[in-house]
Amino acid sequence: MALQAFQNYIQVMELVDTPSLKAFEDVVVDRQVAGFDLSFCGDYFITNQKSQSEAWMNERAEELKNEVRSMFQNVSTDVLQTMNLIDTIQLLGLDYHFTEEIDRALDHLKDIRERVVECYCWSMVIRHEPSCSRARLISTKLLMLITVLDDIYDSYSTLEESLLLTDAIQRHIWKILTQHYITECKWRDDNYVPKLEEHMRVSIKSVGYVWFYCSFLTGMEEAVATKDAFEWFASFPKIVEACAIIVRITNDITSKEREQKREHVASTVDCYMKEYGTSKDVACEKLLGFVEDAWKTINEELLNATGLSREVIKLSLHSSRSTELIYKHVDAFTEPNTTMKENIFSLLVHPIPI
Incomplete structure (x- = not known):
């Protein structure tokens, strides 16, 4: 009985709540017509039979x-x-x-270093501010590209393949970098150990410093990333040259033992040893003297007015400081399971204790 009463109640309420259609009979509505186009498919997919069987498609x-x-x-x-x-x-x-x-x-591409996180960490050490986020992303991609190119020329490809790759690269700025790589490939294949000065003329360019920091500059605000700033970097001024010297020599010293295990272009250590008839330890000590001189040049140039934003000049300073993180005792970029791993976890994983 209770259920029947409830159903009757629902029916009554529906009649009460439903408006009479007669109430709308005399109402004229001025409706807007959108004029949508008909579907171009029409009823094709409704009436058309499968032209091919499912088995045939599989x-x-x-x-x-x-x-x-x-x-x-x-x-x-x-x-x-x-x-x-x-x-x-x-x-x-x-x-x-x-x-x-x-x-x-x-x-099969083990000869190419996969170092995306390490590249980002390197960029983060140079400029950690939130305002430089875009610059870090751009420079990380560029540094990874330089790493791939360096490994292809340095480790993976033959001279003939390197020449073909160089011909395929059309952008002028990359042509300049790859020409330095080609020179080093020829030295490697000819077992040529140049004088230190000749080596440095090529190797401080092949380290890719200018390309990396121009990319970093690209991601910075317009007041910093001016045409004058790019031209200044590209002119390879004394402070930029000094930074490149620091990267080149510290890289060569820390990677010397690993690179001796395979055929490799002569490093600055090899060049010094042959030119002056010294041991490896003596050569490394003398080359570190060049690093000290480069730091003096950086400090002097920081005091000179260039007419550029101080942010541009500070990029060179911070990049040189970052070299201490990457190449202080080992080649942490190539061997990331050393100090680089600790630094990445400290910067990006573990929270700072307060």
């Missing part, structure tokens, strides 16, 4: 996937073509079909 999909797998085999010995293939597959959103092939291809 078979065709497998054929196409096998064609792509064969592409991995065809480019397996070419780093650039392999990376272009992977990049294209990912851009098309098809990488989930080829996870095993991509993983195997990337495993």
Whole structure:
């Protein structure tokens, strides 16, 4: 009985709450007409029958996937073509079909250092302020690109492959950098150990300092990243040269033992040892004297007026300081499981105790 009473109540309420249609019969509504176009598909997908069976489509999909797998085999010995293939597959959103092939291809690229986090950490040490976030992102990408290029020329490619890569690089600024790489490749293949001065003319440019810091400058505010600032960096002034000397020599000293294990272009340590007939320890000590002289140059140049924003000059100072973090005792950039790992966790993972 209770249920029947409740149902009757609902029906009554519906009648009460529902307006009479007669109330709207005499109402004239001036409606806006949007005039939307009809669907170009029409009823095609409703009336059209499948032109091919599902089994045929699955078979065709497998054929196409096998064609792509064969592409991995065809480019397996070419780093650039392999990376272009992977990049294209990912851009098309098809990488989930080829996870095993991509993983195997990337495993073959062990001669290239994967140092994205380390690159960001390096940029963060140079300028940590929130306002420099964009500059850090841009410079991180550029530093990683320089690292890949350096490893291809230095470790992976033959001289002939390096020449082909250089020809393929069209941007003028990159042509300048890769020409220095080519010079070092020729020295390596000819077992040529140049005089220290000749070596430094090339190697302080091939270290990529100017390119890295121009990219950093690109991400800074317009008042800092002026045309004059870029031209100043590109002119390789004394303070920039001094910073490049510090990076080059400290890098060579800390990576000397590791690079002796494979064929490698002569370092500044090798050049000094041959030119002056000294031991490795003596050569390193003398070269560190050049580092001290470079620091003196930096300090002197910091006192000279350039007409540029102090932020531009400070980039050189901070970059030289960051070298102490990267190359103080070991090549922490190449061997990240050393001090670099500790620094990354301190800066990016573990909270600062208060």
